[in-house]
Amino acid sequence: MTNRTTLPDARGHFGRYGGRFVPETLFPALEELEAAFKSAAADEQFQADLGYYLADYAGRPTPLYHAARISALLGARVYLKREDLCHTGAHKINNTLGQVLLAKRMGKTRVIAETGAGQHGVATATAAAFFGLACAVYMGEEDVRRQRLNVFRMRLLGATVVPVSSGSKTLKDAMNEAMRDWVANVANTHYVVGSVAGPHPFPMIVREFQSVIGREAREQVLRQEGALPDAVVACVGGGSNAMGMFSAFLDDPSVRLFGVEAAGKGLGSRRHSASIIAGRPGVLHGAMTRLLDDDDGQIRPAHSIAAGLDYPAVGPEHAYLAETGRAVYLPATDDEAVAAFERLSRTEGIIPAMETAHAIARLPEVAAQIPKGGIIALCLSGRGDKDAETAEEIIRLRESVSGDGDEGGPGVTP
Amino acid sequence: MNRIDECFSDLRKRRKAAFIAYLTCGDPSLQVTADAVRTLADSGADIVELGVPFSDPIADGPVIQRASARALTSGASLSRIIDMVAALRGGGLKIPLVLFGYYNPVLRFGPERLAREAAAAGADGLLVADMIPEEDEVLAAACREVNLHRVQLVAPTTPDERIGKVAAASGGFLYAVSLTGVTGEREQLPAGAAAFMKRIRARTDKPVALGFGIGSPETAAAAARIADAVVVGSAIVRCMEENAANQDMLRRLGNFVRELADATKGRSSGSGDSSRILPAVR
Numbered sequence: 246m247t248n249r250t251t252l253p254d255a256r257g258h259f260g261r262y263g264g265r266f267v268p269e270t271l272f273p274a275l276e277e278l279e280a281a282f283k284s285a286a287a288d289e290q291f292q293a294d295l296g297y298y299l300a301d302y303a304g305r306p307t308p309l310y311h312a313a314r315i316s317a318l319l320g321a322r323v324y325l326k327r328e329d330l331c332h333t334g335a336h337k338i339n340n341t342l343g344q345v346l347l348a349k350r351m352g353k354t355r356v357i358a359e360t361g362a363g364q365h366g367v368a369t370a371t372a373a374a375f376f377g378l379a380c381a382v383y384m385g386e387e388d389v390r391r392q393r394l395n396v397f398r399m400r401l402l403g404a405t406v407v408p409v410s411s412g413s414k415t416l417k418d419a420m421n422e423a424m425r426d427w428v429a430n431v432a433n434t435h436y437v438v439g440s441v442a443g444p445h446p447f448p449m450i451v452r453e454f455q456s457v458i459g460r461e462a463r464e465q466v467l468r469q470e471g472a473l474p475d476a477v478v479a480c481v482g483g484g485s486n487a488m489g490m491f492s493a494f495l496d497d498p499s500v501r502l503f504g505v506e507a508a509g510k511g512l513g514s515r516r517h518s519a520s521i522i523a524g525r526p527g528v529l530h531g532a533m534t535r536l537l538d539d540d541d542g543q544i545r546p547a548h549s550i551a552a553g554l555d556y557p558a559v560g561p562e563h564a565y566l567a568e569t570g571r572a573v574y575l576p577a578t579d580d581e582a583v584a585a586f587e588r589l590s591r592t593e594g595i596i597p598a599m600e601t602a603h604a605i606a607r608l609p610e611v612a613a614q615i616p617k618g619g620i621i622a623l624c625l626s627g628r629g630d631k632d633a634e635t636a637e638e639i640i641r642l643r644e645s646v647s648g649d650g651d652e653g654g655p656g657v658t659p
Numbered sequence: 660m661n662r663i664d665e666c667f668s669d670l671r672k673r674r675k676a677a678f679i680a681y682l683t684c685g686d687p688s689l690q691v692t693a694d695a696v697r698t699l700a701d702s703g704a705d706i707v708e709l710g711v712p713f714s715d716p717i718a719d720g721p722v723i724q725r726a727s728a729r730a731l732t733s734g735a736s737l738s739r740i741i742d743m744v745a746a747l748r749g750g751g752l753k754i755p756l757v758l759f760g761y762y763n764p765v766l767r768f769g770p771e772r773l774a775r776e777a778a779a780a781g782a783d784g785l786l787v788a789d790m791i792p793e794e795d796e797v798l799a800a801a802c803r804e805v806n807l808h809r810v811q812l813v814a815p816t817t818p819d820e821r822i823g824k825v826a827a828a829s830g831g832f833l834y835a836v837s838l839t840g841v842t843g844e845r846e847q848l849p850a851g852a853a854a855f856m857k858r859i860r861a862r863t864d865k866p867v868a869l870g871f872g873i874g875s876p877e878t879a880a881a882a883a884r885i886a887d888a889v890v891v892g893s894a895i896v897r898c899m900e901e902n903a904a905n906q907d908m909l910r911r912l913g914n915f916v917r918e919l920a921d922a923t924k925g926r927s928s929g930s931g932d933s934s935r936i937l938p939a940v941r
């Protein structure tokens with residue numbers, strides 16, 4: 246859990262972003278959490294325990310796989326950091342094992358979480374079952390519908406799934422409801438925030454627990470290629486898999502960092518989740534960050550085919566990296582993601598999460614920005630089983646319209 | 660002098676607690692809100708909190724969440740709410756008005772512009788549910804500039820030393836959140852409220868308003884015994900919601916608020932009281 250970035254500052258700021266914009270009730274809990282995290286991070290036993298669980302329970306280290314067929318298509322050397330092979334099927338488990346272990350250390354008896362795709366909910370329910378804590382997961386009604394499999398998994402793991410019917414009925418509203426629960430139950434409850442979002446210290450804590458992704462990837466690429474990658478790519482919802490990946494390379498100026506945001510039906514459509522590319526500075530869920538809102542400061546509903554990206558804001562550190570130019574953010578639409586979802590399945594035999602498919606969709610553009618034959622490391626943040634139903638609906642619909650079932654669209658074809 | 664200071668110094672002389680009524684502006688329309696504010700003032704409210712609706716009200720329970728959604732549908736915004744304040748003042752409304760909202764709409768409006776325009780319209784204070792003193796520099800300075808009180812909140816979870824710090828940063832009065840939770844009525848005043856008030860009293864001389872969870876004459880009376888002001892929100896919003904289709908909504912609202920205000924002032928309400936002294940069995 247070490248990395249060389251010096252941010253956030255003492256008050257939790259990344260430049261003008263971050264901070265703590267919360268009801269007073271939560272302020273002491275955030276201070277307590279920050280202190281507990283710092284003490285745990287300095288405790289060798291905690292580190293050893295977490296390392297053990299990550300290895301023997303979650304399956305780390307995950308491979309850095311050289312995707313030869315995609316590489317040939319793109320004229321670049323593409324490596325996939327296989328977070329899809331983690332226990333529960335996504336990077337989310339890195340964070341939840343860390344936070345639930347921390348919650349236990351703090352004497353909390355209950356954890357809560359928000360979830361979009363259900364991956365973070367499943368990962369929290371898993372860690373809670375494993376460490377013996379009660380667990381409630383808030384999930385928008387719209388997501389309960391489109392991620393049925395994960396709802397069942399959470400219940401199977403002993404968690405209570407609470408459907409949220411307010412607002413847009415997606416991730417943003419689930420997070421509102423989780424915050425309300427936390428405000429009411431802060432004495433015995435830890436809120437396992439699922440991404441590098443929320444008030445300080447969450448963006449820092451989640452980044453540190455996810456930084457294992459980048460640390461492994463950096464070592465692996467150095468071992469396998471004898472060189473650092475020219476580009477690192479990840480999809481960005483709240484931004485945790487991307488920060489986990491980026492954090493190891495922030496101080497390597499030769500490594501270009503690319504985040505891919507969900508452009509939904511297109512950036513011009515207002516039905517997207519591209520809060521860095523198309524949003525502006527604002528305050529939501531406890532942090533100053535970039536977000537989507539109207540001229541009165543009301544949060545606009547986001548949209549993405551990927552439930553895990555369907556969020557109208559982003560972690561404050563990404564807003565900061567975009568502002569400083571250290572990372573570059575690119576959009577990928579629903580259609581492009583579906584095409585990439587199919588393409589990766591067929592070329593590499595890997596069905597990616599629909600979130601991850603957004604990053605895959607932009608590989609040609611990333612390849613075009615680095616020297617020919619350069620190295621790209623992409624965070625394959627999760628597997629796509631949960632998206633099979635959604636994808637099937639879309640593909641069937643498309644085939645019935647075009648009568649052409651064989652071509653997957655643009656995908657990763659250069 | 661700020662109207663809030665006048666109000667508290669006057670009530671302190673009379674050894675009475677202030678009754679503060681909250682409603683969500685624009686629920687169901689700003690026209691109804693303006694009428695309701697006048698009704699609240701005529702029915703014994705000493706101060707009115709004007710809720711500025713936000714799409715993601717994380718400190719609010721279901722009643723105010725629903726009101727906020729209705730208000731946004733009706734097109735309420737900060738600029739229209741400020742216009743309403745100006746119109747109410749133009750019509751002769753005298754009692755202090757405090758805007759109560761979340762930070763993103765304030766940020767989008769512009770903190771300096773908000774302070775200036777709200778003060779010019781006749782508002783006296785500003786509460787922001789998700790803004791603690793640590794992040795408040797710009798807004799607090801802007802409010803100070805125009806003598807708009809930037810009211811801060813403390814909660815039962817706030818440690819002692821921090822209570823002093825937040826109270827020092829708070830303008831006009833200090834808002835004490837009576838319970839660890841979101842807004843919404845509760846059956847009784849939370850068990851820890853008295854001890855919490857004692858912790859606060861030991862650290863500030865500013866007037867202290869107790870709010871969250873208070874929704875009946877009984878809880879209001881209990882709160883008035885330990886605080887300088889009693890805030891009722893959800894119960895008022897719910898009264899308006901339940902009577903929305905009623906021709907005499909304002910009259911019912913007035914009656915309800917009169918009971919709450921009387922209870923706060925240690926007066927018993929006519930109807931409730933007389934029923935109690937009548938024999939139980941006729």
Ligand SMILES: Cc1ncc(COP(=O)(O)O)c(C=O)c1O
Nearest residue numbers: 364440482483484485486553627
């Ligand atoms: C597989 C996968 N990737 C990415 C995300 C997006 O989250 P983040 O941007 O925090 O990595 C999710 C969220 O649910 C996910 O399930």
